[in-house]
Amino acid sequence: MAADLTVNGVPSPLSAKVVGSFAYLTIRDRLPTILTKVIDTIHRTKNTFFEEYGEEGIQAEKQTISLLSKLRNEVQTDKPLLALTDDLQDTETWNQYMQRHQGLQGDQGSVSWFKSAWLYVECYMYRRIQEAVWLNPPIRDFDVFNEGKTQSFFESQQAVMALCTHLEEINKSMEQLSRSQLLDNFNTLLLVSLWGNKCDLSISAGQENSQKTSPLDSLSSLQPFILVDDSNMVWSTLISAQRPGQSGVRVDIVLDNAGFELVSDLVLADFLVSSGLAREIHFHGKSFPWFVSDVTVKDFHWTIQQTMAANHKWMSKSGFQWKSYMKEGVWSYHDHPFWTQPHEFCDMAADASDLYTRLQGADLVLFKGDLNYRKLTGDRYWDYTVSFDTALRGFGPAPLCSLRTLKANIQVGLQPGQGEKLTSQDPDWMTNGKYAVIQFHSPKSEQ
Numbered sequence: 001m002a003a004d005l006t007v008n009g010v011p012s013p014l015s016a017k018v019v020g021s022f023a024y025l026t027i028r029d030r031l032p033t034i035l036t037k038v039i040d041t042i043h044r045t046k047n048t049f050f051e052e053y054g055e056e057g058i059q060a061e062k063q064t065i066s067l068l069s070k071l072r073n074e075v076q077t078d079k080p081l082l083a084l085t086d087d088l089q090d091t092e093t094w095n096q097y098m099q100r101h102q103g104l105q106g107d108q109g110s111v112s113w114f115k116s117a118w119l120y121v122e123c124y125m126y127r128r129i130q131e132a133v134w135l136n137p138p139i140r141d142f143d144v145f146n147e148g149k150t151q152s153f154f155e156s157q158q159a160v161m162a163l164c165t166h167l168e169e170i171n172k173s174m175e176q177l178s179r180s181q182l183l184d185n186f187n188t189l190l191l192v193s194l195w196g197n198k199c200d201l202s203i204s205a206g207q208e209n210s211q212k213t214s215p216l217d218s219l220s221s222l223q224p225f226i227l228v229d230d231s232n233m234v235w236s237t238l239i240s241a242q243r244p245g246q247s248g249v250r251v252d253i254v255l256d257n258a259g260f261e262l263v264s265d266l267v268l269a270d271f272l273v274s275s276g277l278a279r280e281i282h283f284h285g286k287s288f289p290w291f292v293s294d295v296t297v298k299d300f301h302w303t304i305q306q307t308m309a310a311n312h313k314w315m316s317k318s319g320f321q322w323k324s325y326m327k328e329g330v331w332s333y334h335d336h337p338f339w340t341q342p343h344e345f346c347d348m349a350a351d352a353s354d355l356y357t358r359l360q361g362a363d364l365v366l367f368k369g370d371l372n373y374r375k376l377t378g379d380r381y382w383d384y385t386v387s388f389d390t391a392l393r394g395f396g397p398a399p400l401c402s403l404r405t406l407k408a409n410i411q412v413g414l415q416p417g418q419g420e421k422l423t424s425q426d427p428d429w430m431t432n433g434k435y436a437v438i439q440f441h442s443p444k445s446e447q
């Protein structure tokens with residue numbers, strides 16, 4: 001992939017200024033579609049707002065829709081990005097970030113939708129949705145994406161049941177498993193969590209996109225679509241981090257989407273604990289509705305609750321187990337404003353040092369999904385063969401692994417010729433969600 005500009009060896013960020021690029025099509029088509037759906041959702045909830053808040057609820061609905069329609073117009077006409085006007089804890093950070101980008105753009109005009117970094121402006125859109133809702137207190141806590149997320153969970157019921165049944169079978173025979181059987185089970189559940197990332201609602205602009213069949217049946221046929229597979233390094237990291245006399249290590253999972261993907265992450269986390277490989281799991285989620293389907297604290301607890309309430313023996317057993325892991329503190333949920341900011345992760349140590357320090361306490365950090373991959377690599381025009389380590393630009397609080405299906409045109413760490421071959425076979429390979437990577441980095445391997 002050709003970088004249009006490289007400064008000190010670092011290519012420029014992807015941007016919608018490249019007409020016809022995926023970033024361009026996202027800003028031109030997908031973001032306005034997402035905004036239209038949000039407006040429609042708020043409109044359809046009007047009666048509920050009225051029942052709960054009376055006339056004030058109706059006013060809030062009107063005001064929010066008017067702010068969002070204005071936002072859609074700003075996107076479509078490539079207006080300059082505006083400073084945020086609310087009083088949330090991250091408002092100042094966002095406004096400073098805008099100044100920073102303005103500085104980087106120099107005399108090339110204002111920071112705007114089609115001219116600036118795609119990662120930045122796309123994140124900014126979700127923060128503006130949050131602003132629009134927040135500025136209207138009666139409906140402040142309304143999650144404009146909730147409907148889609150719950151629907152996607154219910155549509156994947158068969159797959160969830162199959163997965164929980166599989167988990168029960170493993171847990172039943174856990175004591176008798178040999179090391180290699182343990183490894184096989186680990187690999188299977190890692191793959192389910194990887195492919196669970198196909199089920200996001202942002203790439204489809206909110207169209208349903210759930211897991212309908214058993215996720216376990218398709219794993220071997222999906223194997224050729226894994227472009228980089230570092231799963232053996234993930235396993236050896238887990239094994240070598242074990243300490244005598246201590247049961248297991250700490251694994252952090254930086255979550256992505258609610259629905260089937262979240263269940264696949266919870267099942268992996270359950271296995272890590274019940275096998276004794278991990279003693280503690282820290283989940284990291286978003287503090288407000290983000291990229292259509294990302295997990296918020298409400299989604300997290302709701303999913304556990306729904307799993308418990310299921311009319312299926314092994315599904316509900318799993319739900320109860322997860323609830324007790326949470327209660328005992330074996331599992332914990334954390335959010336941090338940094339996850340809903342536009343920064344590339346190489347900025348984390350400087351811009352969110354508390355979060356960086358927290359991640360340093362993990363023995364392994366799993367980053368789920370495409371957006372996390374974009375942030376890990378800075379969403380830049382790297383050549384395909386640049387190493388993952390190089391693209392991380394010093395980010396490495398702990399050994400880490402990205403589990404990602406490809407939905408944005410950024411990819412590093414490929415073999416020479418691999419990217420070109422894929423382009424000739426399947427021109428949309430970077431964005432059609434058919435391919436995946438398991439990419440590992442350890443800060444130790446750099447010393």
Ligand SMILES: O=P(O)(O)OC[C@H]1O[C@](O)(CO)[C@@H](O)[C@@H]1O
Binds near residue numbers: 202369370371407408
């Ligand atoms: O849920 P995921 O895997 O992060 O995917 C979301 C992706 O979809 C997109 O919206 C596609 O443009 C990306 O911005 C984002 O990277």
Ligand SMILES: [Mn+2]
Binds near residue numbers: 200291294
């Ligand atoms: Mn997502």
